[in-house]
Amino acid sequence: MSTENSTGKSILIAARKIFVLKGFDGARMQEIADEAGINKSLLHYYFRSKENLFESIFVEAFSQVQSNMLELLTSERFLLEKIEMFIDQYLDILSANPYLPAFVTHEINRNPEKILALIRGTGLRFDLFNTQIDQEIENGSIWPVNPQHLIINIMALCAFPFVAKPLLDKLIFGNVQQQIDEFTSNRKVEIKNLIIRNLKKQL
Amino acid sequence: MSTENSTGKSILIAARKIFVLKGFDGARMQEIADEAGINKSLLHYYFRSKENLFESIFVEAFSQVQSNMLELLTSERFLLEKIEMFIDQYLDILSANPYLPAFVTHEINRNPEKILALIRGTGLRFDLFNTQIDQEIENGSIWPVNPQHLIINIMALCAFPFVAKPLLDKLIFGNVQQQIDEFTSNRKVEIKNLIIRNLKKQL
DNA sequence: GTCTATATCCAGATAGAC
DNA sequence: GTCTATCTGGATATAGAC
Numbered sequence: 001m002s003t004e005n006s007t008g009k010s011i012l013i014a015a016r017k018i019f020v021l022k023g024f025d026g027a028r029m030q031e032i033a034d035e036a037g038i039n040k041s042l043l044h045y046y047f048r049s050k051e052n053l054f055e056s057i058f059v060e061a062f063s064q065v066q067s068n069m070l071e072l073l074t075s076e077r078f079l080l081e082k083i084e085m086f087i088d089q090y091l092d093i094l095s096a097n098p099y100l101p102a103f104v105t106h107e108i109n110r111n112p113e114k115i116l117a118l119i120r121g122t123g124l125r126f127d128l129f130n131t132q133i134d135q136e137i138e139n140g141s142i143w144p145v146n147p148q149h150l151i152i153n154i155m156a157l158c159a160f161p162f163v164a165k166p167l168l169d170k171l172i173f174g175n176v177q178q179q180i181d182e183f184t185s186n187r188k189v190e191i192k193n194l195i196i197r198n199l200k201k202q203l
Numbered sequence: 204m205s206t207e208n209s210t211g212k213s214i215l216i217a218a219r220k221i222f223v224l225k226g227f228d229g230a231r232m233q234e235i236a237d238e239a240g241i242n243k244s245l246l247h248y249y250f251r252s253k254e255n256l257f258e259s260i261f262v263e264a265f266s267q268v269q270s271n272m273l274e275l276l277t278s279e280r281f282l283l284e285k286i287e288m289f290i291d292q293y294l295d296i297l298s299a300n301p302y303l304p305a306f307v308t309h310e311i312n313r314n315p316e317k318i319l320a321l322i323r324g325t326g327l328r329f330d331l332f333n334t335q336i337d338q339e340i341e342n343g344s345i346w347p348v349n350p351q352h353l354i355i356n357i358m359a360l361c362a363f364p365f366v367a368k369p370l371l372d373k374l375i376f377g378n379v380q381q382q383i384d385e386f387t388s389n390r391k392v393e394i395k396n397l398i399i400r401n402l403k404k405q406l
Numbered sequence: 407g408t409c410t411a412t413a414t415c416c417a418g419a420t421a422g423a424c
Numbered sequence: 425g426t427c428t429a430t431c432t433g434g435a436t437a438t439a440g441a442c
Contacts, residue, residue, distance in 0.1 A: 160359030
């Protein structure tokens with residue numbers, strides 16, 4: 001499983017592309033080999049099985065989806081600042097990896113126990129975040145709010161347009177690229193307004 | 204393809220369950236046959252192929268996900284009324300079919316052209332909705348707002364918790380059922396508050 | 407219409423030469 | 425490490441008896 005040399009790396013890159021695009025069940029080892037420009041047997045030489053190869057790419061892919069979540073939760077900033085930073089960074093990451101959200105959510109639905117076991121140890125803890133919110137409510141610097149709804153609202157508003165992109169492109173934007181681009185470029189501001197207005201006390 | 208008799212119907216019910224749970228690629232004809240309590244060959248007798256069977260259930264499944272969207276867009280009500288009704292109805296439908304959103308979004312990502320072709324003719328038109336919003340802004344009954352962001356915000360806030368349910372259950376709620384239930388029972392109010400506060404002029 | 411048996415194909419995985 | 429050739433299992437699909 002030596003991923004140091006270039007062959008191992010090129011396999012991982014190819015595998016990631018194919019798995020993310022087609023999902024575990026839809027991906028073919030042959031297609032991954034082709035994409036990597038190598039023989040199918042080499043896949044099994046480097047990674048024992050399809051399962052194994054998948055796990056190697058999934059953990060890394062997932063960590064990208066939640067990369068700066070940890071930062072959001074633990075950094076020493078005011079809540080409103082944190083949230084604005086998070087929305088900016090998160091949408092940048094998703095824009096660079098538009099298929100990741102659909103991939104991750106599908107694979108987790110396909111096999112929750114197994115996939116969630118892979119995620120162990122990423123160590124997301126929400127205690128600090130909840131405490132901060134309680135404190136800022138106490139302070140009077142934000143309106144009372146439920147932390148769980150808040151974080152899910154933010155994730156939903158950021159990630160859903162990517163998860164449902166093909167559907168929205170067609171149904172909402174009629175496949176007009178100019179409308180899609182306009183929506184995308186306004187999205188950060190839209191989400192921030194919606195979330196912040198609900199928290200901020202004085203405008 | 205006579206879906207009138209009970210065998211055809213029981214196949215469709217079984218197929219729907221398996222396809223929704225596992226996706227097209229993950230579903231097995233044998234499993235569908237077992238679920239329906241019939242022989243595998245009968246599947247091919249009633250529906251020529253797996254592809255065909257899938258299409259038969261997908262269109263109906265999708266129409267459920269967007270069922271009352273049409274009502275939202277075309278009914279003769281004030282916008283705020285419409286939106287509240289939509290959120291209520293939509294969350295009820297999704298609660299009754301919690302796996303549908305993940306299923307639909309995955310299949311559309313897997314094969315956008317083909318799947319979106321199946322959806323033709325559902326005839327969702329947003330013209331009326333956009334016109335109404337423009338009018339109500341003109342009236343002064345709501346704040347200025349972008350209709351596309353609005354509708355996507357509503358869909359995101361409603362559907363995302365279902366799409367990402369296994370992930371949220373574990374990461375946000377620590378698999379504590381009581382917390383999950385509490386979140387679910389508060390969700391309608393949370394979404395309405397967030398959306399309506401942003402539109403309503405006087406509280 | 408419903409079953410058993412079988413054809414056909416294709417995917418993941420292994421053996422072994424180089 | 426990388427390839428060719430091959431095994432094996434499993435999946436869709438069909439043929440044909442009842």
